[in-house]
Amino acid sequence: MSLKDTYTLSNGVEIPVVGFGTWQTPDGDVAESSVLAALNAGYRHIDTAAVYGNEASVGRAIAKSGVPREEIFLTTKLWNDAHSYEGAKKALEESMTKLGVDYLDLYLIHWPNPAAVRDSWQEANAEAWRAMEEAVEAGKIRAIGISNFLPHHLDELLKTAKIKPVVNQIYLNPSDAQEAVVAHNKKHDILSEAYSPLGTGKIFSVPELQTMADKYKKTVAQIVLRWSLQHGFLPLPKSVTESRIIENGQLFDFELSSEDMQAIDRLKGAAGEAPDPDTKAF
Structure with a gap:
C-alpha cells in the first residue's frame, strides 16, 4: 500500500486511505507551504473546511503543485452559519471560489447541531443536505458526507436524504475510538474518517505508545496512524x-x-475524548 491507495466509498468514488489535515493551520504561507509539502511527499487527499479560514491558501498550493486536479481528492465542509438550503448553496460556491476549483471531491456538513439552530437542527440539516444533493446532481460535488454526527443525528438525516452520506469525519484516536459511532457508520456503509488522529498532540505523552514505537523502530505518530489504518x-x-x-x-x-x-485499544481516555455536538456553544 501507499498514500495513493484508496478505499472505495459506497457510491463507488475512490478516496485515498490517508488524508492531509489542515485544521489549526494558519492561512497564508504556512498553510500553502504545508499543503505543497504534503503533495510533494505523495499525499493525494487534502482536507480543509470553511471555518479553518485557509481554503484560499490550500487552493494556491494545489495550483502550484503541478499535480493534476483529477489526481487530488479535495474535501471541504459547510460551517454552522449556513445550515439552510440557500445558505448551503452560497457557502458551497464561496468555498469553491476560494479553493479555485470547479468541483469538490467531498463536501461535509461540519457539525450536526449548531447552537444557532439547536431547536430545529433536524430541519436545518435536511435543508442543507438537499442543497448538497442538488450540487451532486449538477456535477459540482462527487460525494457528500457528514462530520461529528452521532447516531441520532445520522438517523434523522436519513429520514429525508435521497443520497446517503458516504463519510462521517469524527474525532477518532486510541484515546477515544467512539465504538458506538463507528459501529453505526459501518451499519450504514459509511467510512469513518479520523480527525485529530494524534489527539491534537496529546497522544505523544502516553508512555505505552513510546514503548511500542521503540519496539517497531517507528515514531509514536506512525504507530497511532497505523492503528487507525488497521481498524479500517x-x-x-x-x-x-x-x-x-x-x-x-x-x-x-x-x-x-x-x-x-488490542493494547492500543485499551488506552481509552489517555489523551482526551470526542466533543459532544449537542452541548457545544457554537
Whole structure:
C-alpha cells in the first residue's frame, strides 16, 4: 500500500486511505507551504473546511503543485452559519471560489447541531443536505458526507436524504475510538474518517505508545496512524513541519500485531475524548 491507495466509498468514488489535515493551520504561507509539502511527499487527499479560514491558501498550493486536479481528492465542509438550503448553496460556491476549483471531491456538513439552530437542527440539516444533493446532481460535488454526527443525528438525516452520506469525519484516536459511532457508520456503509488522529498532540505523552514505537523502530505518530489504518479508518494527520509530514505518510512498511492493536485499544481516555455536538456553544 501507499498514500495513493484508496478505499472505495459506497457510491463507488475512490478516496485515498490517508488524508492531509489542515485544521489549526494558519492561512497564508504556512498553510500553502504545508499543503505543497504534503503533495510533494505523495499525499493525494487534502482536507480543509470553511471555518479553518485557509481554503484560499490550500487552493494556491494545489495550483502550484503541478499535480493534476483529477489526481487530488479535495474535501471541504459547510460551517454552522449556513445550515439552510440557500445558505448551503452560497457557502458551497464561496468555498469553491476560494479553493479555485470547479468541483469538490467531498463536501461535509461540519457539525450536526449548531447552537444557532439547536431547536430545529433536524430541519436545518435536511435543508442543507438537499442543497448538497442538488450540487451532486449538477456535477459540482462527487460525494457528500457528514462530520461529528452521532447516531441520532445520522438517523434523522436519513429520514429525508435521497443520497446517503458516504463519510462521517469524527474525532477518532486510541484515546477515544467512539465504538458506538463507528459501529453505526459501518451499519450504514459509511467510512469513518479520523480527525485529530494524534489527539491534537496529546497522544505523544502516553508512555505505552513510546514503548511500542521503540519496539517497531517507528515514531509514536506512525504507530497511532497505523492503528487507525488497521481498524479500517481513514486518518487525517496534520503537521506544518515537512519532516513530520513525510514521516506521517510512511505507514506501509510495517504492521502492528493483533496483541499490540488490542493494547492500543485499551488506552481509552489517555489523551482526551470526542466533543459532544449537542452541548457545544457554537
